[in-house]
Amino acid sequence: MVRADGRPVVVHAESFAASIHGSLGCIDCHVDLARVADFPHPERLAPVTCATCHDEPAAGLGRSAHGPTGGAGGPLQCASCHGPPHQIAPSSAFESPTSKLQVARTCGQCHGGVVAAGGRPGPAVAGLFADSIHAIALTRTTVAPTCTDCHRSHDILRKTDPASPAHARNIPATCGTCHADQRRLYGGSVHAAALGAGHPLAPQCVSCHTAHRMAPTAGSQWQLAAVEQCGTCHREALATYRDSFHGQVTALGFTPVAKCVDCHASHEIFPVADARSTVAPANRLATCQTCHPSATQNFLAFQPHANKNDRERLPALYYAARFMNTLLAGVFAFFGAHTLLWFVRERAESTGEGDPRG
Amino acid sequence: MAEPRYLRRFGAVERAQHLALFVSFLGLAATGLPLFFSDAVWARPMAQIVGGFAVTGILHRTFATLLIGVFVFHVARIFSRLLRGEGGMLWGPRSLVPQPRDIRDLWAHLRWFVWRGPKPAFGRYTYWEKFDYWAVFWGMVIIGGSGLMLWFPEFFALFLPGWVFNVALLVHGEEALLAVGFIVTIHFFNSHMRPHKFPMDLTMFTGVVREDEYARERPLDYAVLQSSGLEAHLAPPPDPGLVRRARLVGGVAIAVGVSLFVLIVVASLTR
Numbered sequence: 001m002v003r004a005d006g007r008p009v010v011v012h013a014e015s016f017a018a019s020i021h022g023s024l025g026c027i028d029c030h031v032d033l034a035r036v037a038d039f040p041h042p043e044r045l046a047p048v049t050c051a052t053c054h055d056e057p058a059a060g061l062g063r064s065a066h067g068p069t070g071g072a073g074g075p076l077q078c079a080s081c082h083g084p085p086h087q088i089a090p091s092s093a094f095e096s097p098t099s100k101l102q103v104a105r106t107c108g109q110c111h112g113g114v115v116a117a118g119g120r121p122g123p124a125v126a127g128l129f130a131d132s133i134h135a136i137a138l139t140r141t142t143v144a145p146t147c148t149d150c151h152r153s154h155d156i157l158r159k160t161d162p163a164s165p166a167h168a169r170n171i172p173a174t175c176g177t178c179h180a181d182q183r184r185l186y187g188g189s190v191h192a193a194a195l196g197a198g199h200p201l202a203p204q205c206v207s208c209h210t211a212h213r214m215a216p217t218a219g220s221q222w223q224l225a226a227v228e229q230c231g232t233c234h235r236e237a238l239a240t241y242r243d244s245f246h247g248q249v250t251a252l253g254f255t256p257v258a259k260c261v262d263c264h265a266s267h268e269i270f271p272v273a274d275a276r277s278t279v280a281p282a283n284r285l286a287t288c289q290t291c292h293p294s295a296t297q298n299f300l301a302f303q304p305h306a307n308k309n310d311r312e313r314l315p316a317l318y319y320a321a322r323f324m325n326t327l328l329a330g331v332f333a334f335f336g337a338h339t340l341l342w343f344v345r346e347r348a349e350s351t352g353e354g355d356p357r358g
Numbered sequence: 359m360a361e362p363r364y365l366r367r368f369g370a371v372e373r374a375q376h377l378a379l380f381v382s383f384l385g386l387a388a389t390g391l392p393l394f395f396s397d398a399v400w401a402r403p404m405a406q407i408v409g410g411f412a413v414t415g416i417l418h419r420t421f422a423t424l425l426i427g428v429f430v431f432h433v434a435r436i437f438s439r440l441l442r443g444e445g446g447m448l449w450g451p452r453s454l455v456p457q458p459r460d461i462r463d464l465w466a467h468l469r470w471f472v473w474r475g476p477k478p479a480f481g482r483y484t485y486w487e488k489f490d491y492w493a494v495f496w497g498m499v500i501i502g503g504s505g506l507m508l509w510f511p512e513f514f515a516l517f518l519p520g521w522v523f524n525v526a527l528l529v530h531g532e533e534a535l536l537a538v539g540f541i542v543t544i545h546f547f548n549s550h551m552r553p554h555k556f557p558m559d560l561t562m563f564t565g566v567v568r569e570d571e572y573a574r575e576r577p578l579d580y581a582v583l584q585s586s587g588l589e590a591h592l593a594p595p596p597d598p599g600l601v602r603r604a605r606l607v608g609g610v611a612i613a614v615g616v617s618l619f620v621l622i623v624v625a626s627l628t629r
């Protein structure tokens with residue numbers, strides 16, 4: 001049996017019976033079918049309302065970024081993610097497009113940067129996620145998160161929405177669902193305080209770890225990028241760090257020297273005036289000793305962020321820099337001129353030319 | 359025309375010191391410059407080429423040990439020669455110590471540059487050669503000393519305040535930049551690339567110099583040698599094999615030095 005346009009009307013009884021809705025009758029969903037007396041019934045039936053049973057997910061979808069008022073991405077239907085209506089499998093089933101192992105692929109249909117004709121692209125993040133430490137972990141344990149663990153599934157909100165778990169203010173709680181200790185440590189930090197006070201640039205988890213790409217923190221690429229990330233706000237500190245041996249080595253792409261977090265700590269960062277800070281005067285030597293085990297009190301007069309133009313703070317460095325500049329300029333100016341004059345004169349002598357002035 | 363005669367100017371020990379000096383110097387420069395210009399476009403690839411972090415550090419310290427060894431040997435040898443009663447090393451026409459005559463030579467040479475006087479008659483060591491020599495001495499103390507501080511900070515911090523290490527890093531880099539820049543421009547020109555010497559003066563490699571060239575360039579010392587018996591200073595002509603090796607080694611050294619200088623210029627212009 002076929003429709004007017006030739007498509008088959010067959011509902012595969014076997015696959016429907018195997019679906020999560022297999023125990024339901026046709027009229028449980030196609031409620032208008034219950035009122036039809038003459039068969040075959042009219043070709044067009046009323047759209048099925050999943051909300052009749054699934055009121056909460058449906059309500060969530062309705063107010064989400066994927067809902068009718070969601071804008072560019074919407075609206076999605078239940079079947080957009082859950083698959084063909086007569087074959088819907090529970091999310092606990094591996095073959096379901098909403099199972100934990102399939103979600104990233106399902107979301108990637110729109111958020112993968114490649115969109116079928118007529119489709120509308122969402123932010124292309126699925127590819128980034130695919131290379132992330134979370135995606136790799138997901139191949140080993142389903143404890144690892146996928147899209148829906150951070151963004152929720154039905155009531156997905158834009159990250160600019162203060163109610164979204166991906167909103168900057170909510171990210172520490174979202175990540176902290178799994179990374180509880182990091183959340184605890186970060187929670188007391190100067191950065192968390194700034195975030196709480198509404199500072200627009202205050203760093204939270206994804207500022208350094210990124211949201212989707214999420215690289216392993218043991219990797220040098222991520223560690224070096226984190227240094228640059230600190231420098232987006234702490235510009236002067238990054239510039240002076242780059243003048244130090246530590247900063248020069250990391251600039252060359254090598255990590256076995258002090259980076260920001262090695263001295264300042266990573267999640268539990270406090271201002272230097274705070275006694276809990278790893279760079280507070282009382283804690284500084286112990287911090288140096290993590291890399292320089294036999295560091296002495298004299299290390300404390302070393303300035304890891306030395307600015308050679310700061311006469312007040314480091315007069316010796318200031319005057320040493322001025323002296324070296326003068327020495328270099330003097331030597332090269334004198335011998336540059338000496339060499340140039342010599343060259344001209346000796347070439348004249350070699351070629352037997354006389355005094356140009358006659 | 360008679361076969362040219364040759365005079366011995368540098369002994370095997372001096373030549374060996376010069377060889378070890380420039381090999382270690384260029385090695386130190388090649389492994390140190392990426393760090394000094396770590397923000398330059400070529401720094402990362404070059405640091406990888408010279409062996410990555412661990413190997414670069416080991417190479418830099420190996421060359422440093424070689425250079426410090428040469429320096430210590432050199433100073434020890436001077437003392438030993440002095441103790442054996444060798445005269446004329448600390449003062450006089452055959453000494454490397456700067457003397458009032460060098461100021462007069464410099465002035466006369468500058469006047470000759472601008473056609474205001476005759477070329478001065480030089481002795482065994484000219485004022486620019488003395489400058490080269492003492493610049494290395496000064497550089498050894500400054501770069502070597504600060505380098506050791508940076509190599510063994512925990513030891514030096516037993517008795518030095520921490521800010522000394524800030525100064526040490528700055529001075530180590532700036533002085534090294536001065537040394538590399540000076541050697542590959544001024545020294546290369548003065549001793550090798552100026553019109554009378556181009557492309558290379560091989561005396562520091564072969565140890566001998568043609569008698570007529572010496573008499574023309576260093577008439578004062580030639581007179582000293584003549585009065586004390588020139589025959590004692592005559593040497594056989596340089597072995598052609600040695601000359602070939604000297605050209606090769608010297609040419610490579612000049613090429614490396616000039617390449618490093620190009621990198622410095624690129625880094626300075628793109629900063």
